[in-house]
Amino acid sequence: MSDRIEVPAKDNRLGAFLRDRRQRLDPAAFGFAGRRRTPGLRREEVAQRAHISTTWYTWLEQGRGGAPSPRVLDSLADALMMTDAEREHLFLVGIGRPPRAHPTASAGITQRLQRLLDGLGAIPATVATATWDIIGWNLAARRVLTDYETLPAGERNILKRMFLDPETQAAQSDWESVARFLVATFRAETARAGDDERAAALVAELTKASEAFARMWTEKDVRVAGEGEKTIHHSTAGQIAFEFASFSVDGRPDLKLMIYNPARDADAAKVRALCAVSPA
Structure with a gap:
């Protein structure tokens, strides 16, 4: 029997946000085929794209396993094709602080x-x-x-x-x-x-x-x-x-x-x- 405690859904903002963004994505756009009973990507597909284990990703959605590292959050944001605003929200609900900015070399402004x-x-x-x-x-x-x-x-x-x-x-x-x-x-x-x-x-x-x-x-x-x-x-x-x-x-x-x-x-x-x- 696992000694890990599953966080109630109402308190698991990170898991709810990950699940919502996962279910919004079109599997065909990522090369995943096959019939599906639920919309979006499967957990194992997100884990594959983020280069983490399916078990670890499942725990994150369930509110188990503790806080993820910034590196894991960055990988998940990339895997789920998040916008900058979504990435920032992911960090805030995941570890309580925004991500470090990714400076981009720019010769000018918009x-x-x-x-x-x-x-x-x-x-x-x-x-x-x-x-x-x-x-x-x-x-x-x-x-x-x-x-x-x-x-x-x-x-x-x-x-x-x-x-x-x-x-x-x-x-x-x-x-x-x-x-x-x-x-x-x-x-x-x-x-x-x-x-x-x-x-x-x-x-x-x-x-x-x-x-x-x-x-x-x-x-x-x-x-x-x-x-x-x-x-x-x-x-x-x-x-x-x-x-x-x-x-x-x-x-x-x-x-x-x-x-x-x-x-x-x-x-x-x-x-x-x-x-x-x-x-x-």
Whole structure:
């Protein structure tokens, strides 16, 4: 007699979710033939696709055997052809936390997100990866912050510009505080996103090139982007103050939308003037 306890259906959210998604799939689409008394894939077919034993999968549906590992949940999500939203829900009901993000190399953003940036008008906005690579921006960001469009893709990184570019450093009203903020959010967000390879390469490059970065990196501070205040010294418009806020991009947990709202009417007027100027 087994000493494993079967979890009541009302408490077995993981098993109920797995069973529901299994029964929604068309066996013929996966090359499984034969007459069936119930809809969807059989348990052994899911187990085969997920590279786990049928017994272990059966226990998961029945609420037996304890919590699965993240690796098993990832395999099940792939086997059941889950969307990103379904994968996240699987992790939440399975182990109580979301999966680590799977960063995807991207040279840009969707047209819909670009239209959102452009629609902000005279409010600078950017989209950045967990490693602070800027992959999206609007005209106001180009005119006020940095003209990312003129930079090679490999140089559109806020950390590299903050620690290696004299003009970017000179534009900060409090360079030390801004630099520490960037390093701390970089540490926290790359750990959350699992972007180990890109992060390691960037840390190695900046540690070698910047004593300040090497010093701050060893302090192991962590922060979230959140919101706050920022003042820059623009080369032609002078001092401009902003209130900034960071937002997650739905469906892309490795990306963050940064919006810099002018703090006062005078600051907004300066940004509008810069946006109205024709490029040289």
